[in-house]
Amino acid sequence: MKQTPFTDLHVALGARMHEFAGYNMPIEYSGIMDEHLTVVNAVGVFDVSHMGEFWVKGPKALEFLQRVGSNDASRLQPGKAQYSCFVNEQGGIVDDFIVYQFEQEKYLLVVNAANIEKDWLWCQQHNTMGAELENASGWMAQLAVQGPKAMEVLQKLTSVDLSVIPYYSFTTGTVAGVDNVIISNTGYTGAGGFELYFYPEQGGKIWDALFDKGAAYGIKPIGLGARDTLRLEMGFCLYGNELDDTTTPLQAGLGWITKFADNKPFVGREVLEKEKSEGVSRKLCCFELLEKGIPRHGYDIVNAAGEVIGKVTSGTISPVLKSGIGMGYTKPEYAKTDTEVYIRIRNKSLKAIVVKAPFRK
Template structure:
């Protein structure tokens, strides 16, 4: 198993370590619910150094990124980022990712840990433009500091005016005495906060500085378990659960990152255009339990008469709502908000209803 630069710190902090995407990572410290509430109400720190970072550089960098991603990068200015996905040429998704326009002719693509090799091979195979590619994943560490107190903690450690960083923007500056740190406002928890990218050799210095600055706010380390429950409360997709090589962005409700304009000629554009125009047979929907029960990935979804109409892709007990919530692909006839559905749980049918996401506001 690979280890991030924070591995020993996690163990010293009592982290329960598990294998995740080829890395030894902390799934929890004080407990998933406690950590979830810490992020929603206060401030917590996630090690997300297992994520992958690719640089795409040179005069043809934009050509390649525009071709392999569904969103329209032509609207980006340096210092802006966007959420996007790689279509796989067969109507599915290779991965979802963040695209950062670092400077003209230089992009950083941030991809999921489990897909680093797959994504790298994919983008290399599609590089008919001659863009310069670099896989920097093993040399870059990343921390996500999330929660309503994140700005107060981090502002102690940088002269960058953090309140000026709007959502999906970033800057490069000095942080905790380390120069050229990428400070980004692209969090995946819905609780506000920032991500920091820096070279591995600075990991301990930056981590210790953050926890010293956050002591007065009772800052806590947060594991992968709470990261999953936080993103699910926001209705954000998780690759491998809610999206994968067999799901299209149109089915997944990601039409908003799939831009059909003349500037944007990407892989599978014509196919997705047909899906958007003519509709799809199933849709990814959020649902909330009416009966007591916790939905889990793989549970079957039925109508009132017991006909199978879909499958759960993600589910949990929401710490904020204290109810079971989930997402799943559901036949379009049953996908309207407010529709009652039934989950097959241990030979029982438990009632739920389709709701808008995010689950909390």
């Protein structure tokens, strides 16, 4: 298995380790519930160095992004980030990603760890215009500092005024004496905070400084288990669960990142335009169980008559709500807010209600 710059630290701290996307990653330390509530109420640090990073540069950079991305990258400005996805010829999602604009002809794409090789090949195959592409995944590390006290902790380590970095914006500055750190407000937890990108060899210095200054705020290391429950409470999609090569962004409720502007002849556009005009065959929804139970990936969603109307894509017991919550695809007429549906768990149909994300208000 591959290692991040922090793998030995995770092991030394007693984390329960497991393979994820080819990396030896921490799943939990003190327990998913404790870690989840630490991020919701205070501050936690996630090692997300396994994520992939591609530079896109040169005079053809924007043309390339408009071709491969569903969102309209021409709306970006230096210091701004945008959520987007690669779409295949059938309208399915190759991957979802974040694109950062540094300069007029310089962008950074951050892609999912499990899809780095697939995405890199996809980008190369569709780079017919000759943009300058560089796979920097091997020499970029990343920590996500998340929670309502994240800004206070991080502010002690940098002279950059973090309060003026809005959501989906970023800057570059010195953190814990390390220069050229990318400081990004694009969290995946819904609890506030920042992501830090830096060279792997600087990781130990930044980690130690964060935990030194954060001790008074109850800072803790957080594993991938709590990362999943935190994003689920916000109704955020996860590739491999809500998103895949056979799911379209319109089915996933991502019409807001699917732009049909005249200057955007992106891959899969025609299929999605047709789907938009004719309507989707299934739709992603969020639900909360009204009875005691834990919904899991792959469970059937049924109606009152017991007919299967969809499948659960993600589910858990919400650490904040203390009830079963989940996401899944159903026939469109069942995806409307306040609709009663049932989740089939061990041959029992437990009542649930469709709700609007986020679960954690």
